[in-house]
Amino acid sequence: LNRRLAEFGTTIFAEMSALAQRTGSINLGQGFPDTDGPEAVREAAVRALRDGRGNQYPPGPGVPELRTAIAEHQQRFYGLAFDPDTEVLVTAGATEAIAASLLALLEPGDEVIALEPYYDSYAACIAMAGATRVPVTLRPSEGPRGGFVLDLDELRAAVTPRTRLILLNTPHNPTGTVLTRAELAAVAELACERDLLVITDEVYEHLVFDGAEHIPLASCPGMRERTVTIGSAGKTFSFTGWKVGWVTAAPELVAAVRSAKQFLTYVASGPFQYAVAEALRLPDSHFDGFRAEHQAKRDLLSAGLAAAGFEVFRPAGTYFVTTDIRPLGESDGFAFCRALPERAGVVAIPNAVFYDHREEGAPFVRFAFCKQTAVLEEAVTRLKALA
Ligand code: PMP
Ligand code: GLN
Secondary structure, three states, rough: OOOOOOOOOHHHHHHHHHHHHHHHHHHHOOOOOOOOOOOHHHHHHHHHHHHOOOOOOOOOOOHEEEEEEHHHHHHHHEEEEEEEOOEEEEHHHHHHHHHHHHHHOOOOOOOOEEOOOOOOOHHHHHHHOOEEEEEEEEEEEEOOOOOOEEOOOHHHOOOOOOOOEEEEOOOOOOOOOOHHHHHHHHHHHHHOOOEEEEEEEEEOOEEEOOOOOOOOOHHHOOEEEEEEEEEEEEHOOOOOOOOOEEEOOOOHHHHHHHHHHHHHHOOOOOOHHHHHHHHHOHHHHHHHHHHHHHHHHHHHHHHHHHHHHOEEEEEEEEOEEEOOOOOOOOOHHHHHHHHHHHHHHHEEEEEEHHOHHHHHOEEEEEEEEEOOOHHHHHHHHHHHHOO
């Protein structure tokens, strides 16, 4: 393994899912739903397979049906207009979108500002691009908003002459933070002032709770031309195995990302692309139901974790809840998560893996609630035995 990748090892998700299997534990670690997405969408995939659509290499940028559906989705939910031919790119999940965007837009030695804790592939892809990550830490807020918040002064102070781009994520994995319009406007102002690009990972765009709104950074003043926005059918339609994601951005940016993407996978997920095109056109009721269902699950798991003695940071979005284990008399999330299958038959993720400043993340542990209600209830029952 080369020096750029040496520090990364095996992703925590693979490690923890293997641990769950080995111990027969309830897996609230890796974020994947235990119920597949809509039947009509699965049927659409079967039809595409049968009809021979996408069984051979589809067009590299993605099938026109899907690119059009992605553009329509951005228009319908956010009032953003993208040209399906020049401003939309289909990728092998958001993971490839992240990799291709970073590989295409960074020069070796560039600095990338990323919100810490950050999704693990960000660090690895920044490293593969030969660039340097500069984390800006989200911290538990003392204020009425609760949850983890971004310190805009720290963000501003992190910019140097070598900063090339900001890598944003809202709704944010693992904290569940949803950036507000004011925060996004401040990011936008900074990006414009310092002439930075922003890659914004918005895969949890349809999972925002309590009437909160997901605001795409691309809709903020000055950002339409300097933002690469990433979405995923894995998250939005509960098909994480299909690996269909997408990028929307200005033509020059999409062309750049496409240049990298064509040498990573060239193209992927042929028949699934047609099915996701249909999914994106589902009525609003689908998206509302998806959100309501997850809000109820968030409430169930959050209440259960609180009753089990965890401090719970109520997530405004995503399907993860971050907790602090110190009220349980614990302080090392790694040790806690490694022992949890034995102690309670549950698997969770130590947030420290998402930090450069490991000590900042040490007492935080993430639980996924994209699971059936009965599974969450059983997990809560087991976790209460910890107290
Ligand atoms: N970004 C974030 C913030 C994620 O949580 C995930 C996966 N769970 C991804 C990207 C990757 O998405 P995909 O499965 O579409 O590659
Ligand atoms: N994004 C998912 C999570 O945060 C996992 C994806 C993966 O396993 N790579 O749990």
